[in-house]
Amino acid sequence: ESGTTMQIRYLLNGALPAQDVARLLESSPPKERKLLWELIDSKNEGEVLQYLSEDIGVQFMRDMDTERLIAVSESFESDDLADLLQHLPETIVKEVLASMSTQDRMRVEALLSYSEDSAGGLMNTDTITIRPNITVDIVFRYLRRHNTLPDMTDNLLVVSRSDRLLGTLPLTKLLVSDVNATVRDIMETEYTVIEAEMPASEVAQLFEKMDLVSAPVIDGSNKKLLGRITIDDVVDVIRDEAEHSMLSMAGLDDDEDTFSPIMKTTKRRAVWLGVNLITAFIASYVIGLFQNTLDQVVALAILMPIVASMGGIAGSQVLTLVIRGIALDQIGAANTRWLLNREIIVGLLNGLLWATVIAALTALWFDNIKIAYIIAAATIINLLFAATTGTLLPIFLKKIGVDPALAGSVILTTVTDVVGFLSFLGLATIFLI
Amino acid sequence: ESGTTMQIRYLLNGALPAQDVARLLESSPPKERKLLWELIDSKNEGEVLQYLSEDIGVQFMRDMDTERLIAVSESFESDDLADLLQHLPETIVKEVLASMSTQDRMRVEALLSYSEDSAGGLMNTDTITIRPNITVDIVFRYLRRHNTLPDMTDNLLVVSRSDRLLGTLPLTKLLVSDVNATVRDIMETEYTVIEAEMPASEVAQLFEKMDLVSAPVIDGSNKKLLGRITIDDVVDVIRDEAEHSMLSMAGLDDDEDTFSPIMKTTKRRAVWLGVNLITAFIASYVIGLFQNTLDQVVALAILMPIVASMGGIAGSQVLTLVIRGIALDQIGAANTRWLLNREIIVGLLNGLLWATVIAALTALWFDNIKIAYIIAAATIINLLFAATTGTLLPIFLKKIGVDPALAGSVILTTVTDVVGFLSFLGLATIFLI
Numbered sequence: 011e012s013g014t015t016m017q018i019r020y021l022l023n024g025a026l027p028a029q030d031v032a033r034l035l036e037s038s039p040p041k042e043r044k045l046l047w048e049l050i051d052s053k054n055e056g057e058v059l060q061y062l063s064e065d066i067g068v069q070f071m072r073d074m075d076t077e078r079l080i081a082v083s084e085s086f087e088s089d090d091l092a093d094l095l096q097h098l099p100e101t102i103v104k105e106v107l108a109s110m111s112t113q114d115r116m117r118v119e120a121l122l123s124y125s126e127d128s129a130g131g132l133m134n135t136d137t138i139t140i141r142p143n144i145t146v147d148i149v150f151r152y153l154r155r156h157n158t159l160p161d162m163t164d165n166l167l168v169v170s171r172s173d174r175l176l177g178t179l180p181l182t183k184l185l186v187s188d189v190n191a192t193v194r195d196i197m198e199t200e201y202t203v204i205e206a207e208m209p210a211s212e213v214a215q216l217f218e219k220m221d222l223v224s225a226p227v228i229d230g231s232n233k234k235l236l237g238r239i240t241i242d243d244v245v246d247v248i249r250d251e252a253e254h255s256m257l258s259m260a261g262l263d264d265d266e267d268t269f270s271p272i273m274k275t276t277k278r279r280a281v282w283l284g285v286n287l288i289t290a291f292i293a294s295y296v297i298g299l300f301q302n303t304l305d306q307v308v309a310l311a312i313l314m315p316i317v318a319s320m321g322g323i324a325g326s327q328v329l330t331l332v333i334r335g336i337a338l339d340q341i342g343a344a345n346t347r348w349l350l351n352r353e354i355i356v357g358l359l360n361g362l363l364w365a366t367v368i369a370a371l372t373a374l375w376f377d378n379i380k381i382a383y384i385i386a387a388a389t390i391i392n393l394l395f396a397a398t399t400g401t402l403l404p405i406f407l408k409k410i411g412v413d414p415a416l417a418g419s420v421i422l423t424t425v426t427d428v429v430g431f432l433s434f435l436g437l438a439t440i441f442l443i
Numbered sequence: 444e445s446g447t448t449m450q451i452r453y454l455l456n457g458a459l460p461a462q463d464v465a466r467l468l469e470s471s472p473p474k475e476r477k478l479l480w481e482l483i484d485s486k487n488e489g490e491v492l493q494y495l496s497e498d499i500g501v502q503f504m505r506d507m508d509t510e511r512l513i514a515v516s517e518s519f520e521s522d523d524l525a526d527l528l529q530h531l532p533e534t535i536v537k538e539v540l541a542s543m544s545t546q547d548r549m550r551v552e553a554l555l556s557y558s559e560d561s562a563g564g565l566m567n568t569d570t571i572t573i574r575p576n577i578t579v580d581i582v583f584r585y586l587r588r589h590n591t592l593p594d595m596t597d598n599l600l601v602v603s604r605s606d607r608l609l610g611t612l613p614l615t616k617l618l619v620s621d622v623n624a625t626v627r628d629i630m631e632t633e634y635t636v637i638e639a640e641m642p643a644s645e646v647a648q649l650f651e652k653m654d655l656v657s658a659p660v661i662d663g664s665n666k667k668l669l670g671r672i673t674i675d676d677v678v679d680v681i682r683d684e685a686e687h688s689m690l691s692m693a694g695l696d697d698d699e700d701t702f703s704p705i706m707k708t709t710k711r712r713a714v715w716l717g718v719n720l721i722t723a724f725i726a727s728y729v730i731g732l733f734q735n736t737l738d739q740v741v742a743l744a745i746l747m748p749i750v751a752s753m754g755g756i757a758g759s760q761v762l763t764l765v766i767r768g769i770a771l772d773q774i775g776a777a778n779t780r781w782l783l784n785r786e787i788i789v790g791l792l793n794g795l796l797w798a799t800v801i802a803a804l805t806a807l808w809f810d811n812i813k814i815a816y817i818i819a820a821a822t823i824i825n826l827l828f829a830a831t832t833g834t835l836l837p838i839f840l841k842k843i844g845v846d847p848a849l850a851g852s853v854i855l856t857t858v859t860d861v862v863g864f865l866s867f868l869g870l871a872t873i874f875l876i
Contacts, residue, residue, distance in 0.1 A: 029652045037773040039781040061652075150583075150618070159615035162656060164597060181614045182592035185583070218682075219462045219494075221675040223595060223656050241674050242654040248678060249651070252685030253767065256692070260763035261756075268768040269778070272785055276792045279760055283797055286756045290749040291804065297745045298808075304737075304744050311737050311744035312730045315860070316723040318748070323694075323719045327712055330693035334686065335701040340470040345702065348472040352705055359709045364716055371724065375731075427748070 019049045028054070032061035040271045052078060056085030059094075065265045068097040076102055080109040088114065089134040089243065092121035120236070129213050130206035132244070133227040133237040136160040139169045142176055142194040146187050149179075162240040164223040168197045173234045175203060175226055204239060205230040213239060214247040215339065255333050258415035261285070285420055293318070293427035300435035303443055309376045310438050313385055316368060318430030321392035324360065325422045328353050328400025333414050336404060350401045357397030361390035384441060388434035395429045396422075452482045461487070465494035473704045485511060489518030492527075498698045501530040509535055513542040521547065522567040522676070525554035553669070562646050563639035565677070566660040566670040569593040572602045575609055575627040579620050582612075595673040597656040601630045606667045608636060608659055637672060638663040646672060647680040648772065688766050691848035694718070718853055726751070726860035733868035736876055742809045743871050746818055749801060751863030754825035757793065758855045761786050761833025766847050769837060783834045790830030794823035817874060821867035828862040829855075 022031055031050070035043050035058070047070055050058060059067045059082060071079060071094060079098075083091055083106055095103045095118070103122075107115050117135045124130025138159060140149055149166070153159065165178040177197035187196045202220050204213060204227045217225070217239075224240045254264050261282030270278075297304070297314070304311050332349070335341040341349065365386035373382035399422055404414035407421075455464050464483070468476050468491070480503055483491060492500045492515060504512060504527060512531075516524055516539055528536045528551070536555075540548050550568045557563025571592060573582055582599070586592065598611040610630035620629045635653050637646060637660045650658070650672075657673045687697050694715030703711075730737070730747070737744050765782070768774040774782065798819035806815040832855055837847035840854075 033652070033773075037775070037778060039778060039785075153618040154620075156619050159619060161615070161654070162597075163615050164595075164656070181618070182594070182596050185586040185614070186589050186592060187587075218678055219466070221594070223597070223674065241656065241678075245651055245674075245678060245681060249681055249685050252682050252689075256685075256689035256763060257767070259689070260760050262760060262763060266764060268764060268771075268773050269782070269785075272788050272792075275785065276789045279757070279789060280793050280796060282760065283753060283756060283793055284800075287749070287753065287797060287800065290752040293748055293752070294745050297748070301741055301745065305741045308734055308738045308744075311741075311747075312727050312734065314744075315726055315730070315748065315751070316720070319723040319726070320716060320720065323716060324712070327693050327695060327715065330689060330695060331699060331701060334690070338701075340466075340701050342470070345470060345472060349702070352472075352702075352708065355705050356709045356712060359705075360713050360716055363713060364720060367717075367720065423752075 015049070018046070022046065022049050023051050023054050028057040029061045031058045036063060036066060036267075037269070039269045043269070052081065056082040060086060060090055063265070063267070064093060064097070065267055067094060071098060076105045080106055083110075087134055087136070088117045088121055089132065089237075092118050093126055093131065095122060096126055124206055127210045128206065129204045129208040129210065129227050129239060130236070132210055132213060132239045132247070133206070134160075134240065134243075135237040137167050137226070137235065137238050138163060139167045139173075139235065140179065140193055142168050142170075142192070142197065144193055145189065146184060146191050146193070146196070147189040149184060149193060150189070162224055162242065165201075165226075165238075167226050167235060167238070168193055169235055175228055175233070175235045177201065178226065201226075203228055206236055210247050211251055214244050214251060217241060217244045218248065251337065255330075255337060255415040258413060259330070259333075259419045261416070286423075289420055289424045289427065292424055293431060296428050296431045297435065300431075300439055303435055303439045307381075307438065307442055309378065309381055310435060313372060313376075313381070314431055314434050317385060317388045317392055317434045318427045320364060320368075320389055321396045321426030321430045322423055324357060324393050325396030325400040325426045326419060328357075328397055329404060329414075329418050329422050332401055332404045333418060336408055336414060341405065346401075346405060350398065353397040353401045354394060357393040358390070361393035364393075365389040380442060381438070384437045385434060387437055388430065391433040392426060392430045396426050399425045448482070451479070455479065455482050456484050456487050461490040462494045464491050469496060469499060469700075470702070472702045476702070485514065489515040493519060493523055496698070496700070497526060497530070498700055500527060504531060509538045513539055516543075520567055520569070521550045522554055522565065522670075525551050526559055526564065528555060529559055557639055560643045561639065562637045562641040562643065562660050562672060563669070565643055565646060565672045565680070566639070567593075567673065567676075568670040570600050570659070570668065570671050571596060572600045572606075572668065573612065573626055575601050575603075575625070575630065577626055578622065579617060579624050579626070579629070580622040582617060582626060583622070595657055595675065598634075598659075600659050600668060600671070601626055602668055608661055608666070608668045610634065611659065634659075636661055639669055643680050644684055647677050647684060650674060650677045651681065684770065688763075688770060688848040691846060692763070692766070692852045694849070694853075719856075722853055722857045722860065725857055726864060729861050729864045730868065733864075733872060736868055736872045740814075740871065740875055742811065742814055743868060746805060746809075746814070747864055747867050750818060750821045750825055750867045751860045753797060753801075753822055754829045754859030754863045755856055757790060757826050758829030758833040758859045759852060761790075761830055762837060762847075762851050762855050765834055765837045766851060769841055769847060774838065779834075779838060783831065786830040786834045787827060790826040791823070794826035797826075798822040813875060814871070817870045818867060820870055821863065824866040825859060825863045829859050832858045 035046055038046060107118065165180050167175060168177040168179055170176055177199045178201045179193060179197045183196060202216060202222060202225050204225050206227050207230050224238050226238050227236045228234060229236055250264060257264055257266060263278060368389055369382040369386035372385050373379055403421060404418050407414040407417055468479055471479060598613050600608060601610040601612055603609055610632045611634045612626060612630045616629060635649060635655060635658050637658050639660050640663050657671050659671050660669045661667060662669055683697060690697055690699060696711060801822055802815040802819040805818050806812055836854060837851050840847040840850055
């Protein structure tokens with residue numbers, strides 16, 4: 011073994027924190043990533059896996075034999091383990107579950123029953139529960155019997171004999187309370203509680219709105235306490251949600267790995283290019299309708315991309331803004347009309363401004379005042395269509411259950427291309443020929 | 444006063460939590476927003492302001508007289524107040540500061556000296572500090588003397604007589620420790636500490652990586668404890684950072700208010716349209732070089748947008764991926780070459796695939812095999828340029844200190860338009876005419 015390899019092995023197995031090792035793996039191309047992974051000692055794999063993005067972690071776990079998988083799974087928290095197991099073949103999952111203690115297995119099985127994108131999929135089962143009738147002094151003694159408390163414990167959860175949630179006791183409150191007070195006296199009865207079925211995106215909004223560190227999760231039907239969600243897992247949801255729109259608008263997957271191998275990348279990208287090719291051919295078809303006009307006035311061919319492009323840019327500004335507004339839950343029936351009005355007026359004002367500039371430049375370039383008028387009119391028309399489509403399209407797509415970030419930009423481009431070419435070449439055919 | 448107005452007033456002043464009132468204001472067009480704000484009682488304004496996005500909050504504060512501003516500022520935490528004061532005229536800031544107690548004023552003045560985008564600008568001064576030589580029992584008694592502990596207190600900070608940070612004592616550890624142990628025995632000496640000058644984006648990365656709820660902030664020069672940063676403020680940074688790329692790529696401001704008034708919106712958008720108009724005219728200029736060719740073969744005018752559009756789509760996929768990779772700090776000198784290689788190969792493969800499809804459709808449509816070959820070649824050339832530009836451009840822009848998300852898409856479109864038209868019309872001029 012060379013000196014360099016030994017140094018790398020040393021770095022990967024303790025000299026660097028597991029978070030940094032995970033980051034290093036994520037920033038490496040596939041081949042190097044695999045080589046580095048092989049240099050990590052079995053006993054450290056579990057910790058590194060916890061910090062790896064799910065997509066990459068699952069790949070490594072697929073290559074492990076079951077024995078090693080079982081060993082690794084012991085270092086996981088139940089929620090992280092459940093997330094990963096969801097992506098592994100069922101026979102392997104069964105073997106891993108069979109190797110666990112009854113209590114742990116039941117926890118993980120319960121978590122596996124929830125969708126990864128729900129509160130149940132985000133939650134962990136490491137709650138500290140207390141009963142309402144004991145005193146603060148006894149709570150302290152009870153806690154002292156633990157060796158450690160779970161990370162991010164900011165609340166103790168007060169439950170009834172039948173595991174129903176009665177209240178929460180923040181540690182910050184416990185610590186300032188009279189030791190003789192009972193839990194019931196000092197517990198919070200107004201607190202945020204989450205049902206296991208709540209979508210992850212709503213959980214994230216709730217955490218952001220209420221500035222939570224953790225929140226208890228209950229069963230929606232019988233109201234029993236199931237576990238808790240902590241902010242570290244919610245931060246991942248918030249980042250994914252915020253990135254989702256940008257990636258989708260470029261037709262990229264949410265779990266797009268920057269260093270995916272060539273064939274995987276090619277396939278994913280090919281689909282998006284194919285969809286956009288349809289758009290491009292529709293635009294060409296519209297241009298083809300005016301073959302005769304173009305044949306007579308070649309200046310039109312030179313200028314026509316300007317009209318389409320200005321519409322596309324203006325439209326995608328509106329689209330981006332509305333998609334974000336929808337994601338932040340700011341846009342609803344009450345303000346759609348106002349928003350549409352504003353966008354149409356903004357489109358008209360910017361249309362007038364830039365149409366004037368475009369017309370002036372066109373008149374100078376081609377010394378033809380008629381074409382200048384025509385391109386100005388087409389620009390204004392296209393900017394108005396762009397404003398209307400950019401506003402209403404994402405709202406409509408959302409309503410019919412289609413992701414506006416994914417479908418929005420393709421459809422918008424089709425509209426602005428078609429309207430751009432149609433209005434410019436159409437007006438030219440009427441007034442020039 | 445009508446019944447409806449009374450109902451709204453009731454909702455805004457207590458029936459709805461302040462977070463929901465803030466959300467309602469943010470989701471309202473300017474005029475309605477102002478009317479709603481006027482219905483909120485003075486005594487509740489401070490709380491609502493705390494949850495409002497900064498842009499909107501500052502607008503309301505600008506309209507207040509100084510007396511009201513002083514009253515409102517009393518309900519703020521020092522870090523939030525400092526953030527807002529930064530946007531108000533200096534004379535007003537002085538008056539507000541003069542109204543505060545010496546201790547509070549010194550805190551806020553210290554915070555005002557840091558940039559909003561630094562750790563100092565994010566931090567709060569509400570730390571609970573203890574000395575290392577006392578026992579756990581005394582810590583408990585000390586804490587019990589407080590009426591409340593600050594929100595999100597997960598650590599007590601252990602400091603020397605001269606306010607230097609010696610360690611942290613997590614509440615979860617305090618609660619399980621022997622009451623006779625001293626703080627020095629049980630405190631954590633390996634912990635994350637942040638210097639006040641650290642950029643907010645690095646703070647966010649650190650919080651995500653280390654799963655922190657709060658972290659102490661020290662003065663970089665003398666190492667004295669200044670305050671702490673809590674996850675709720677960091678979550679805002681994480682969301683803003685993740686949204687930044689998407690908004691910038693459409694030429695929108697980070698603090699873009701979905702319901703900005705018409706003139707503000709028009710001006711902001713106009714700049715972006717103007718920049719893109721230059722791009723469009725450059726593309727038109729390139730087309731104009733081939734006026735004679737277009738005059739002879741009108742099919743070229745019909746087909747040319749396809750080549751430019753496929754390049755634009757392929758390029759923006761790469762661009763988006765690389766911009767995200769840079770934001771996540773995954774891309775550096777070590778892997779740029781690999782990434783470029785992959786993108787060129789992916790571009791070539793998808794180029795071959797879609798060039799074949801485009802050529803077949805072209806041959807069918809125009810019954811001209813020569814044009815089919817030419818458009819295929821141009822598509823492949825443009826996809827290769829798109830891959831190279833999409834990869835290297837954002838890395839280069841980042842290196843010279845220009846925001847890749849803002850400048851990247853405009854420059855990329857210019858490249859794919861110019862190369863698309865140039866290669867298609869150029870090849871046609873050589874081989875057709």
